[in-house]
Amino acid sequence: MTTIAFIGLxxxxxxxxxxxxxxxxxxxxxxxxxxxxxDVEGVGGVIASSAQAACEGAEVVIxxxxxxxxxxQVYTGEDGLLTILAPSxxxxxxxxxxxxxxxxxxxxxxxxxxxxxxxxVSGGVAAAxxxxxxxxxxxxxxxxxxARPVLEGMGNAExxxxxxxxxxxxxxxxxxxxxxxxxxxxxxxxxxxGANAGLDPAVLSEIMKASSGNNWSLQVYNPWPxxxxxxxxxxxxxxxxMVDLMVKDLGLAxxxxxxxxxxxxxxxxxxxLYEAHQAEGHGAMDFSxxxxxxxxx
Ligand code: NAD
Numbered sequence: 001m002t003t004i005a006f007i008g009l010x011x012x013x014x015x016x017x018x019x020x021x022x023x024x025x026x027x028x029x030x031x032x033x034x035x036x037x038x039d040v041e042g043v044g045g046v047i048a049s050s051a052q053a054a055c056e057g058a059e060v061v062i063x064x065x066x067x068x069x070x071x072x073q074v075y076t077g078e079d080g081l082l083t084i085l086a087p088s089x090x091x092x093x094x095x096x097x098x099x100x101x102x103x104x105x106x107x108x109x110x111x112x113x114x115x116x117x118x119x120x121v122s123g124g125v126a127a128a129x130x131x132x133x134x135x136x137x138x139x140x141x142x143x144x145x146x147a148r149p150v151l152e153g154m155g156n157a158e159x160x161x162x163x164x165x166x167x168x169x170x171x172x173x174x175x176x177x178x179x180x181x182x183x184x185x186x187x188x189x190x191x192x193x194g195a196n197a198g199l200d201p202a203v204l205s206e207i208m209k210a211s212s213g214n215n216w217s218l219q220v221y222n223p224w225p226x227x228x229x230x231x232x233x234x235x236x237x238x239x240x241x242m243v244d245l246m247v248k249d250l251g252l253a254x255x256x257x258x259x260x261x262x263x264x265x266x267x268x269x270x271x272x273l274y275e276a277h278q279a280e281g282h283g284a285m286d287f288s289x290x291x292x293x294x295x296x297x
Contacts, residue, residue, distance in 0.1 A: 001025055002150060005058035007051050007074060008095070009036040012121070013064030015128040016094070016154045018043050020062075022131075023153035030054040052084050060150055061091045067248065068101035075105045075116075087113035090146050094135070096120045096177075096245075098252050099170035100259075102138060106166030115143040118166065119151065120173035124241050127155075134159035136176075138169035171256055178253035180216065181246055181270040184287060187217040188294040191224050202227045223288035232286035240286035247274045247283070 002025050006017045009031040021027055021044045029045040030053070031037050037047050048054035051074055055061055061081060065071050071093055075081050081091070091109060093102065093116070102118035109116035117139030127133045133155035137144055144162045151160050163172040190213065194204035201224040209218050222228040232240035250271035257264035277293050 002060055003028065003058050004150065005030070005048070005051075005054040005061045006040075006045070006064075007031070007054060007061070008064035008066075008070075009033070009040050010064065010066075011125050012094075012128045013062075014039055015125065016062075016064060016133070017045060019128075019131040020150070020153045021045060025150070025153060028054040028056070028058055051081060052079060055081055055085060055089070059089065060147075061085065061089060062150075063091070063093045063095060065093075065095045065097075067095070068097035071095055071097050071105060072101055076108050082109055082112050082114060085112070085114050089114050090143060090150075091116040092119045092147055092150065093117070094119045094121050096173055096249060096252070097170060098255055099138075099167040099174070100255075102170045103167035106139060110166075115140065115146065116166065117143045117147055118169040119147065120169050121155070122159075122173065122176060123155075125239075132156045132159075134161070136161050136163045136169040136172040138163055138166050138171075140165070170252070174249065174253040174256045177246070177249040178264065178267040178270070181250055181274065181287070182266050183215045184217045184221075184223065185270055185273060185290055185294070187213075187215060188223050188288075188291040192291070192294050195224075217288070221288060223291040231288065233288050233291065237286040237289035239284070240288070242283065243274060243278050243285055243287050243289065244283040246287040247271065247278050250274060 004025050005028045007030045009017055017027055017040045027045045028048050029040050030048045030051045041047050106116045117137050119135050119137045122134040135151045135155050163169050191201045195201050205218050205222055205227055222231050223233050225233045232238055253267050277290055282289055
């Protein structure tokens with residue numbers, strides 16, 4: 001059993017914290033939302049009055065926050081965690097943020113003798129609930145070995161990767177989600193082409209799954225309504241993974257591409273399409289709802 005401070009109990013952090021409790025860890029929890037705190041308290045989390053208070057006596061700190069500015073504030077802001085944590089503490093930031101902030105916070109932690117890893121996740125709310133998330137980790141090998149047993153309480157042991165040094169987890173996440181956006185839009189275009197030419201999208205999906213167009217969107221997240229009962233497309237495009245978050249992730253991918261000298265034309269086109277979809281009021285819908293834009297541009 002490990003004493004863990006868990007900060008950020010939203011759509012992802014809430015179920016991740018519950019799985020850690022179910023795995024036998026002791027959790028000291030903090031969030032700005034009282035409802036989020038009450039939900040995890042109901043299954044054994046101990047509410048703290050602040051992020052700093054949650055870290056008292058904790059061996060591991062996990063943060064699951066919206067964006068880089070929140071992570072920066074919690075760790076390196078005034079009264080930030082790095083000013084109060086014991087050097088033996090391991091910090092795991094599972095938020096999806098820019099790799100620059102992850103590197104800077106990792107560096108500041110290292111200077112204070114504290115181990116920090118960026119550990120963004122893939123799999124969405126369903127995998128967070130099921131405890132089958134994938135983790136892509138950036139930091140030292142030593143920190144990775146310490147992190148693994150804790151991450152296994154929230155994820156699939158075979159999908160926990162050491163991507164490289166601090167910031168590498170965020171680069172891996174940005175690369176993955178850029179490809180996800182591109183193949184989702186491509187899948188929507190292919191299915192719409194087929195449907196407009198008179199094919200059944202369910203039959204076309206089976207054909208492509210057995211052919212070289214096979215991809216994750218077709219396998220588990222078909223964007224066409226009623227092809228796959230459990231997919232957001234068959235449930236009014238309730239997320240799932242929101243358009244707003246995909247826009248954020250494509251923006252992060254564009255930053256990585258620019259800073260590494262890559263002309264990511266398809267990634268930027270996907271960003272422009274998702275931004276247009278968002279601007280039309282669909283930010284809170286699942287990202288597979290981009291099908292509606294493809295069908296009626
Ligand atoms: P969310 O908005 O549901 O949860 C964020 C939580 O952080 C909220 O409960 C909020 O009150 C809390 N918070 C914000 N600032 C805080 C602070 N200073 N101190 C304490 N708590 C604070 O977001 P989410 O969907 O859980 O996503 C969290 C992160 O995971 C994001 O970076 C997101 O991009 C990433 N992510 C989300 C998904 C998904 O499908 N939702 C999938 C993969 C990765």
